[in-house]
Amino acid sequence: xxxxxxxxxxxxxxxxxxxxxxxxxxxxxxxxxxxxxxxxxxxxxxxxxxxxxxxxxxxxxxxxxxxxxxxxxxxxxxxxxxxxxxxxxxxxxxxxxxxxxxxxxxxxxxxxxxxxxxxxxxxxxxxxxxxxxxxxxxxxxxxxxxxxx
Ligand code: ZN
Numbered sequence: 001x002x003x004x005x006x007x008x009x010x011x012x013x014x015x016x017x018x019x020x021x022x023x024x025x026x027x028x029x030x031x032x033x034x035x036x037x038x039x040x041x042x043x044x045x046x047x048x049x050x051x052x053x054x055x056x057x058x059x060x061x062x063x064x065x066x067x068x069x070x071x072x073x074x075x076x077x078x079x080x081x082x083x084x085x086x087x088x089x090x091x092x093x094x095x096x097x098x099x100x101x102x103x104x105x106x107x108x109x110x111x112x113x114x115x116x117x118x119x120x121x122x123x124x125x126x127x128x129x130x131x132x133x134x135x136x137x138x139x140x141x142x143x144x145x146x147x148x149x
Contacts, residue, residue, distance in 0.1 A: 007118025014069035019076050024058040033061075033135030033146040035127050040067035044135045052083045059132065066125050071132035073112050083140065089113075090133050097126050 024030075024045035033042040040063030047056040057078050059071045078086060096105060096117050107114040119129045127148040138146040 031139035
């Protein structure tokens with residue numbers, strides 16, 4: 001299966017039945033995210049334990065299929081990761097979705113996230129895919145609200 005049809009299939013699957021959807025109470029960190037360009041709104045919740053590991057992460061919100069699918073895949077990926085691993089993944093993910101459409105994707109290190117490289121064919125949707133990552137970042141930095149604009 002090529003990356004484009006895999007992309008479409010995974011986006012549809014995750015947007016129709018998002019993983020880790022719902023609130024997390026109590027939680028150690030949370031934040032709102034808003035992408036005014038598309039109207040996507042997310043709220044993420046994280047439980048980070050004493051040795052800086054993300055024990056649990058969930059999200060709620062309303063947005064386009066890409067924003068919901070990206071958040072769903074992100075939460076699956078971040079569970080059990082350390083904050084240092086999150087920061088490295090944030091940079092790698094940002095780099096991947098903003099790189100040239102012909103640039104190779106490091107599927108081994110990106111894992112499930114690789115499929116979101118498909119968004120490179122739709123530059124106006126990159127912010128939809130990256131919103132959840134900015135929202136987690138601002139939750140961890142206690143900024144409160146993440147905006148892609
Ligand atoms: Zn969107």
